[in-house]
Amino acid sequence: MTELPRNFADFANVAGFPSVQPCVPERTLGERRQYRTIWISDVHLGTKGCNAELLIDFLDHTDSDTMYLVGDIIDGWRLKKKFYWPPEHNDIVWRILKRAKRGTRIVYIPGNHDEMVRPFSGMNFGGVEIRRAAFHDTADGRRLMVLHGDEFDTIMLAHRWLAFVGDALYHAMMQLNGWVASVRKLFGLPYWSISKAAKHKVKNAVEFISKYEEVVARAAGERGVDGVVCGHIHTAEIREFDHDGKSVSYYNDGDWVEGCNALVEHFDGTIELLHWPDEVARREPVAAGQELEAA
Numbered sequence: 001m002t003e004l005p006r007n008f009a010d011f012a013n014v015a016g017f018p019s020v021q022p023c024v025p026e027r028t029l030g031e032r033r034q035y036r037t038i039w040i041s042d043v044h045l046g047t048k049g050c051n052a053e054l055l056i057d058f059l060d061h062t063d064s065d066t067m068y069l070v071g072d073i074i075d076g077w078r079l080k081k082k083f084y085w086p087p088e089h090n091d092i093v094w095r096i097l098k099r100a101k102r103g104t105r106i107v108y109i110p111g112n113h114d115e116m117v118r119p120f121s122g123m124n125f126g127g128v129e130i131r132r133a134a135f136h137d138t139a140d141g142r143r144l145m146v147l148h149g150d151e152f153d154t155i156m157l158a159h160r161w162l163a164f165v166g167d168a169l170y171h172a173m174m175q176l177n178g179w180v181a182s183v184r185k186l187f188g189l190p191y192w193s194i195s196k197a198a199k200h201k202v203k204n205a206v207e208f209i210s211k212y213e214e215v216v217a218r219a220a221g222e223r224g225v226d227g228v229v230c231g232h233i234h235t236a237e238i239r240e241f242d243h244d245g246k247s248v249s250y251y252n253d254g255d256w257v258e259g260c261n262a263l264v265e266h267f268d269g270t271i272e273l274l275h276w277p278d279e280v281a282r283r284e285p286v287a288a289g290q291e292l293e294a295a
């Protein structure tokens with residue numbers, strides 16, 4: 001049991017709703033999409049990688065009864081090395097606290113990059129419940145286990161170096177590989193060696209992700225739940241597995257570094273994966289039409 005910090009009362013006060021206003025004003029006009037539940041993870045606040053602009057847009061266009069923050073929300077590892085905290089990152093914290101104040105149940109399950117929050121499990125800061133893991137009951141009567149997912153790194157130790165590699169990174173690597181190859185060609189060096197190495201790595205990464213999903217789903221099956229929601233590997237996915245003749249759902253809510261995904265539960269219990277850049281692109285023509293009407 002972790003001892004409470006001596007200035008705990010002060011800390012709880014500080015964690016109350018901040019009086020400051022966000023630098024990006026909250027969108028208050030227009031409808032918000034209503035969901036029963038929203039899961040997001042791997043936001044990595046405190047790093048340049050965090051796509052704060054899209055996440056602010058997401059938060060301003062959606063609402064839910066419950067919201068799970070499935071870990072790696074704040075990147076404490078990176079912040080310890082180099083302090084980076086632009087005003088937009090405050091805006092995200094502001095919006096989450098505002099949701100809690102409006103009545104959304106917020107459950108924060110810290111991951112490995114924000115493990116410094118884990119000792120506070122069981123506590124509540126400004127309406128944000130901190131939990132090591134959680135069980136979520138869907139509207140259609142399924143029980144899901146919710147955890148960040150780094151718990152499985154020890155099982156997957158051999159592939160640990162790949163844990164944070166996302167799809168986009170493989171593409172970038174393949175692109176870089178092409179560029180390096182053409183430079184090598186210019187100097188009369190053979191092409192095949194790099195290409196082969198890159199392809200081998202991509203194959204390993206794909207195998208790693210597939211294996212990870214399998215390991216997590218198996219753990220859920222062994223716990224007797226209907227499914228599992230996690231993050232950690234920055235690869236959004238909905239997949240069905242078979243465990244002793246029973247179906248186990250694997251849900252990964254992706255990340256806000258490259259994919260910009262959220263997992264949402266509709267009021268009938270249906271779970272959907274949102275790729276927010278697509279949702280924004282779909283919205284654009286409607287907004288333009290409305291402006292035209294207004295003019």
Ligand SMILES: [Mn+2]
Pocket residue numbers: 071072111112113148150231232233
């Ligand atoms: Mn993680």
